[in-house]
Amino acid sequence: MNEDARLDLGRRQRLGMVEAVWGEHKSAEQITAVMLGLHQAGELALVTRVSAEKALAVERLLADQLGSGGADPPPQHHPLARCLTWPAPPPADPAFGRVAVVSGGSSDLAVASEARLALACHGVASDLVLDVGVAGLHRLLAELEGLRRARVLIACAGMEGALPTVLAGLLPQPVIGVPVAVGYGVSAGGQAALMGMLASCAPGLTVVNIDNGYGAAMAALRILQLANGVASAAGEQGP
Amino acid sequence: MNEDARLDLGRRQRLGMVEAVWGEHKSAEQITAVMLGLHQAGELALVTRVSAEKALAVERLLADQLGSGGADPPPQHHPLARCLTWPAPPPADPAFGRVAVVSGGSSDLAVASEARLALACHGVASDLVLDVGVAGLHRLLAELEGLRRARVLIACAGMEGALPTVLAGLLPQPVIGVPVAVGYGVSAGGQAALMGMLASCAPGLTVVNIDNGYGAAMAALRILQLANGVASAAGEQGP
């Protein structure tokens, strides 16, 4: 039997997605090995939950292993999104249209940024609409026309998490709610926001795990691939 | 020591409130005894959580005990609010102004009705504004001018419980949120609504226990007594 870590290199063919690596519980050494493996397979590497310190350590380890000149281009750390990418994400594919990533407060910025970066890694452009929490409804209503043009809405919210409910009651597009682990007392850890989104009275709102910006992006990608006729093509090739 | 049930007859003097009786876990015999005790003390009886069957049994027991003619007037059962009152609530005191009892859906009607009846028992008039849940925001916005005239807002909501948050972001009055135990899955039992109201990003929203329409009414009464200068008067007489 094989004790080595193994990559899911068929994911792009099977699902039309790169394999993102969850970096939180991995050492810099483990991350470096995975990134080299993806690189050798010609895949873009997207590593989430990477601190600036760990990113620096990875960069050094990569340079050690790749010798003179190091990685060219070097991996890029995105501090807001807390992610590493290598090489640079592809240019946006206009066929996807635009996704709106909407956020209740600037404390949700890390999660919103992870979602936008994950979209960018698949060629999907997005717009960020910040600080439109439901306690000041006029700010949200003022953005409504712009939001109407997005193909998919990703709504990030902590505290009571009512933003996706209000959006899904006003707009007909797919709305993906991302509960965010900001808050204190009953909202600590994002539980209140998660429950609020699941319990929503707005029809057709769907939800991903707390802080899972990456997951929301992949759900949006599945939708856009379907809308563009890509999903069936990818699907035809199967596992 | 005294093994009898005893009434808190000083509550009106101390707090300006009648002593409501929580009827859920009490037998018709226990309720009848308490109602007679309050009657003899010249107090209005308000018994909450009483089914139509139990109310009928109480009415018969009262008739048995009071002899020919029975209770005059008879106790009144309010089926929507699931409460018994005896004798009739006093006329509304215009000095209190009006309270708005706002509700997300008609499934919240029992709780909203309990709140309105408890207000009426203290001479406070109220208006009911139904079906203004946040998934159809235009219905709420259409009522905004009317709501602006209420002195206190009691907002009842089940599911994700976002209604009080939206109200408290739009209007400056005291807003009291009442989570309602309607819903299924994560909103069963009112937990999601309770957490959503407590976690609310709207400043100055306060909350009572799930389904506690009576408690919300008493909180509104405390506020109105203060605003009318009644509270200090009552308070002066002390325990």
Added chain:
Amino acid sequence: MNEDARLDLGRRQRLGMVEAVWGEHKSAEQITAVMLGLHQAGELALVTRVSAEKALAVERLLADQLGSGGADPPPQHHPLARCLTWPAPPPADPAFGRVAVVSGGSSDLAVASEARLALACHGVASDLVLDVGVAGLHRLLAELEGLRRARVLIACAGMEGALPTVLAGLLPQPVIGVPVAVGYGVSAGGQAALMGMLASCAPGLTVVNIDNGYGAAMAALRILQLANGVASAAGEQGP
């Protein structure tokens, strides 16, 4: 202020959806009134969580109110889905393609049927794929080619809820997980399935509330409207 129940008749224009009525906590009288209101507005009525007994009572009340001949056609009760519809759902619109409603065990049938009926009310055809739980993986693998042709997958599962995870790892389409409240011990009430779906390691799986077949259908409808270019059209008309 207006104390009457009010319908969200703009929902079709705003979101492209009929307003479904959650029947669980409503009396036959309340349901009848809502159905007549929708009928007069020319809307299809879809009432969820209605027992056979309550459906019969509604039918009688409708007949009473509509006079000779009663409702024509009469409302239809769907016992598996526990829903009432009136009049019949429209014929399926082939432009939507087909949705696959996949279920781990026949205990999930009520939820799967609610999802399929809600799709049908919007002209969306669906296929039911039963008994493909992950404890007998070969049954799922045998259906894979058929599932590949669906445009959206709705996966209903109780117990540990692993079915949507396995599906979303194999297929590129949008996958919506519906936790189902079957099971006992830690899976009672659907909590284990809900947590399992949210915690899923499959990229881009989204989730709705426990037993919310209707919500999953509406999420699928949002996706199909986008894919068909309907969403933007509906969206253009705004709230």
Added chain:
Amino acid sequence: MNEDARLDLGRRQRLGMVEAVWGEHKSAEQITAVMLGLHQAGELALVTRVSAEKALAVERLLADQLGSGGADPPPQHHPLARCLTWPAPPPADPAFGRVAVVSGGSSDLAVASEARLALACHGVASDLVLDVGVAGLHRLLAELEGLRRARVLIACAGMEGALPTVLAGLLPQPVIGVPVAVGYGVSAGGQAALMGMLASCAPGLTVVNIDNGYGAAMAALRILQLANGVASAAGEQGP
């Protein structure tokens, strides 16, 4: 669409409140930017959950941006309340009367101080009554006459959180309970205190989120504005 953070500058007009900024998850840079924005709009800045270190960093950043002389007056950090204010709060408005902030133990001091500072930022004077927990009831009874003169009571308590219940049973004023996250075992995180306050048998006690001293203050402000006839005035100007 607009990716910048935006302030809710209409909050004072709409609700009669300054916009408090929740500083916990924000960087010194983010806080500085918000404070400058409020300053330019002529608003008082109140930033909660700011450590002494972060406050110092903000002060330096402000000095850098404002040039010679820095902020004049400089922002003030309140170590007990863990808040920043800029410029100084206004003088107390005697029309508001006084609020009593009551606390079960000196471990609740941070939350009580946040409530008092938030009141002060709106011109409301308050008194602090410390160490009157229910395990030594005589200490509370000794303060009762003084408490009777307060217009609103804010009661902070950790552990079992019984203090607001006892107060609301003795006094007729509005009582706002603030559960405090001190304690260990079942009271860790403030859950036992929160549940105890919500479950209270005292009529008309309302509750805010754990540690939400600011929220309790804003609830008191809504009440005082109503009592003073300010609320309706503010409300007239609308959103």
Added chain:
Amino acid sequence: MNEDARLDLGRRQRLGMVEAVWGEHKSAEQITAVMLGLHQAGELALVTRVSAEKALAVERLLADQLGSGGADPPPQHHPLARCLTWPAPPPADPAFGRVAVVSGGSSDLAVASEARLALACHGVASDLVLDVGVAGLHRLLAELEGLRRARVLIACAGMEGALPTVLAGLLPQPVIGVPVAVGYGVSAGGQAALMGMLASCAPGLTVVNIDNGYGAAMAALRILQLANGVASAAGEQGP
């Protein structure tokens, strides 16, 4: 191996207690068999959680098995305490002094009665002090002198469960708190009362399971046996 149910007949020698039988999940047949077994061993039978219907069935089964005349004396059903005893409890032993069973509201009567009956089965007299909840503190203070004479206090409370905390802050005796499963919302099932008692700031309050009146009585018995020098005697005889 032995498949029969077996009684713990050594419990009286080991612990000085009769073996109480928890009747809730047992059939009338199972209860009858256990009662006969205890009877033949010369032990008093105390069966808790027995409805009136089940008690009647047990009485009939006993009569069938014991033949002419049936059980003499017959088993006695205590409807408030929901218990069966057979034969009658012994007379009270004055050496134990008296236990006070204190209760917040008459909804706690079933649990208080179970505690008193379990004490009586061991020859311990008790007094019931009803309706002394903390929301009307004067009623409790009025009973204080009487309570001071009890040797042990058993305090039953639902809702927020603050009664034992207040008692244990005022009186030096052992205080045993019994959370009671009355209430709704967060206090449903007795969880809030349980947490409140465990989190209590009163020193030396101990707690038993929700609704466990029997357990509180046995804890009081252990204390009284120690105080009377019985415990060591019983203990000497060992298991």
Added chain:
Amino acid sequence: MNEDARLDLGRRQRLGMVEAVWGEHKSAEQITAVMLGLHQAGELALVTRVSAEKALAVERLLADQLGSGGADPPPQHHPLARCLTWPAPPPADPAFGRVAVVSGGSSDLAVASEARLALACHGVASDLVLDVGVAGLHRLLAELEGLRRARVLIACAGMEGALPTVLAGLLPQPVIGVPVAVGYGVSAGGQAALMGMLASCAPGLTVVNIDNGYGAAMAALRILQLANGVASAAGEQGP
């Protein structure tokens, strides 16, 4: 009104206990002030949850305030029990007999030591019986004769918390269970041990909050005072 911290100096007269100070959330300055206050009142100071660092800081502050020679004798820090005492606890009073503090594993030592020190502060001697967890039952059975001589048993246990259940099934004395916050997974934070002790099938076991060694000691003290006839004496003097 009085904003100073105030001590409950009547506690010894009322309850026969010194007022212990919970040091966890208090600064060295706050602790020093309280200790000086108790000292001036002639009371022993017992401060729980004090780290070695904070204890050192308190000692320095005391020396600063008391001038030449500092505190004489100096306060003593007990590292295992994480407590400060000042002055030394009194000699043990043989009339109390001995308490056995029993512990499942050496990870429970801190809690067991807090209980023993709190007893010692009231003149009660205790014995520590370590490492007698139920997974190696022979170790417990070997100590049974010694345990039989204790007047009260305090049983500390983490993990599944079965030790007090087994003890209370074997021995007739009062048994007080203390759940301990050691363990991982489901036993993290002591929740499994707490639930196990509350759910115990052993009659008359009582429980205190997780890690509350002090509370268990005070419960034992209440029992010993009663057994020694001290409680009634103390009680006579009242609040």
Added chain:
Amino acid sequence: MNEDARLDLGRRQRLGMVEAVWGEHKSAEQITAVMLGLHQAGELALVTRVSAEKALAVERLLADQLGSGGADPPPQHHPLARCLTWPAPPPADPAFGRVAVVSGGSSDLAVASEARLALACHGVASDLVLDVGVAGLHRLLAELEGLRRARVLIACAGMEGALPTVLAGLLPQPVIGVPVAVGYGVSAGGQAALMGMLASCAPGLTVVNIDNGYGAAMAALRILQLANGVASAAGEQGP
């Protein structure tokens, strides 16, 4: 795609097990159809969680479908185990040795019986050892020699669930804990027992879901097949 329910008829070949049917949420019609399907495939049918009423309905439906003479032999309902089997289980295979099913109290009998019946359906003999809860340890110790001869131990316990821990500390065989949903307060629903077993300090105890007697039996079967060399044989034939 195939909308019919489908059986996992390969389970015997793959796992050496019959496919048990969970009857709780299935109608008599659904159960009948599954039983006929298994019958036609030559498989034994084991349906769990079937009430006596539903069993009778199934028997009638089978008779209707099978015509004259009905099922021969008829299906058998096991009232204690709440299961249906058809045809009779095979005779016990002595090569498996014996499993001991141990139970803390007679309230656990339903779960213990389900485990024993599921074992019998696979030819495994078992012994039932009742009423050996840890509160009366001597009863358990008296059975120890008999238990030593069992090959696998299945320990069912409600309340605090300590029985499997004590067993696994005394005996070297595989021990499988089954939490049972009897109890009240914190042990209601079996949660305390489940947590106690998972948190156990006894090495190598494993656990199944609450009330899952069938699952414990299948875990024992896997072990016995391995011990008898059957597992590898079955495994060789693969899925």
Added chain:
Amino acid sequence: MNEDARLDLGRRQRLGMVEAVWGEHKSAEQITAVMLGLHQAGELALVTRVSAEKALAVERLLADQLGSGGADPPPQHHPLARCLTWPAPPPADPAFGRVAVVSGGSSDLAVASEARLALACHGVASDLVLDVGVAGLHRLLAELEGLRRARVLIACAGMEGALPTVLAGLLPQPVIGVPVAVGYGVSAGGQAALMGMLASCAPGLTVVNIDNGYGAAMAALRILQLANGVASAAGEQGP
């Protein structure tokens, strides 16, 4: 009574296991004392949850106590498994065959390594199969033939924890699930994985506490001892 820590030296005779020491809450001094005690008794020491820093401190303390040359051989720290062993584990006993330790992702490596080391300490060889999570099912299917040769399967998984369910549906051997505390949001702390494994629809899967690699190994050892006829031999010697 004996206040010293005492070892369970009879565990090997009673259960065929060494006594593992849980190092998390123990100081280096406590660990050193236990290791010396085991060493003097001729037992292998296995200490779990030991950081590299603490291991170094233990090594130094051992050297101090053992004098010139220190421990020979020195204790060995296993960084992945976070364990100390002393002396080296014995060689693998081929009679046990091999255990497969299967893991969903490389974040589960610490727990899988603890399980493997605990097996090695008892002479059981194991194979590690990494990165076979259910989101990429083909990787698991590719390993199936190898897994078929293992005698027992230990399946470690975080996130939704579906891996053991899929394995137990495909293979007939005993399968022990170990939930792993990796993940975020609902899967933080391993709760979702634990619930998923307990709720599993795969027959005969058993579960241990979150992160309890040691416990899973001991469960496997119990099974292998039974299969090899060792258990009964050990069992015969009794406690």
